[in-house]
Amino acid sequence: MRGASLRGCIDALLGGDIVALPTETVYGLACLALEEQAVDKVFQLKKRPSDNPLIVHVLDLDQAQMVAVLNPIAKLLCNEFWPGPLTLILPKRDELPGNVTAGLETVAVRSPSHALFRTVLKEVGQPLAAPSANPHSKLSPTNAKEVLEFFGSELPILDGGKCTFGVESTVLDLTSEKPSILRPGPIAKDTLEEFLGIEILSGLPRTKKGEPQKSPGLSLKHYAPETSVRLYSCFDEILGLEDLTSDDLIIAPHDGMIPLIQSSSPAKVLSFSKTDEPEEIARNLYATLRAADFFEKKLIHVALLRDTNGIIAAINDRLRRASTLS
Structure with missing residues (x-):
């Protein structure tokens, strides 16, 4: 461009x-x-x-x-x-x-x-x-x-x-x-x-609908792809799913998890990072969710990261706001 x-x-x-x-x-x-x-x-x-x-x-x-x-x-x-x-x-x-x-x-x-x-x-x-x-x-x-x-x-x-x-x-x-x-x-x-x-x-108390927020980015649904997102409390919950089909898409935290998922699931698999470093996951977060849209699947499956320190709190916040199902 x-x-x-x-x-x-x-x-x-x-x-x-x-x-x-x-x-x-x-x-x-x-x-x-x-x-x-x-x-x-x-x-x-x-x-x-x-x-x-x-x-x-x-x-x-x-x-x-x-x-x-x-x-x-x-x-x-x-x-x-x-x-x-x-x-x-x-x-x-x-x-x-x-x-x-x-x-x-x-x-x-x-x-x-x-x-x-x-x-x-x-x-x-x-x-x-x-x-x-x-x-x-x-x-x-x-x-x-x-x-x-x-x-x-x-x-x-x-x-x-x-x-x-x-x-x-x-x-x-x-x-x-x-x-x-x-x-x-x-x-x-x-x-x-x-x-x-x-x-x-x-955090802060939620305002009523139509009342101004002190800060941007506080809508319950925000930072969202076009495809519906289902959020899980940990990635083990996704690994335990038995009803996934080729219409599903899973986003793993890092590339190393892709072979494990592909060996037992027909779902399409992407990852947020190569290294599993939180900073890399954050840099790739929105681009990966955007890439998932291109596959036109029925549902994107993602999980919260286990830790809550540093930038992980921001990543988990954005995943919660991107999700439509849990």
Whole structure:
């Protein structure tokens, strides 16, 4: 594919249009965060519900303070983990349009580490709102080709190669009584607790349908392929299935399990990794689920990973949201 130029993307953004940009997590649909009409275009293109806020991407603390009020804890976290895959929920500034935050008085902010995105932020000189570059609830793209498949060639796409992490950022809420992880991601809860020296809560009470969420990525069904997904608590449950047919597809954690499954099952088998390393599974997670769709099977069978440390919590979260059956 022939991607858009860096200059072309910068000019499009400054003209109030949308472009697709690479980050270290997934590709994003970027627009000027302070321009309400530009933000509306993102919601329309994604067919995204208006109660689902966007993450605002910034170059540094100075840009962050254009859209958010940072307390001392927020500044400590920014100095330690930015640029990188940590999103902070903070009080918003009045200058930020309400459609960015779904009408809430809080805003999700992060500073990406991808060199191309940072160059764009520097040249544009202001924050960019950028949700994942996919239609609402679909699998997030981790390379430029997948963005092209979703939106076609009319959307400017800056090709920055394959994303490093492959799952969305950790979202940490700093506006509640105690900090809490709203969405697990590459930066683990334990890492944040060790740095801050305080307990961090996990999750948040579910809001009623139609009520705004503080963070994106909290829908019960999200990050989902077209094919129905059945989720199991461990892979041994899949190995014990006796009624699988050639209409089924199994995704194993790593290549080493494929011969074992194929020796006893007629199902098609894919894997998330060659090595069984969590970081590799995360990088390949969405691409493997997307590949499974191409086989047009009736059902995809996947299992939660046994461990819950580090990025595995993020992988299991995405598998739960991708599944339609359990």
